[in-house]
Amino acid sequence: MSKKCELTGKIPLKGHNVSHANNKTKRRFIPNLKKVKFKSELLNRSLRLTVSNAGVRSVDKKGSFDQFLISAKSRDLSIRLKKLKKSLVSKSA
Secondary structure (H helix, E strand, O other): OOOOOOOOOOOOEEEEEEOOOOOEEEEEEOOOEEEEEEEEOOOOEEEEEEEEHHHHHHHHHHOOHHHHHHHOOOOOOOHHHHHHHHHHHHHHO
């Protein structure tokens, strides 16, 4: 399983550990991922997603999972969420 947020598209970044003596060693900045269960009221089903903490907060800010998906940019979403977004948009219209 890749370490990528399905809602926001956050991926691990590369950087350095810098010691007091200014020695640099490679490291990875991994996003804070959690398995979260979301419920879609329009489609009447629930989904289990791997989401970063920032993604959970974004869904809370929008009010519901359906509203977040409709307003989210498709390039950030995972493949299965892009399909879900299409069905949501067609159902809400």
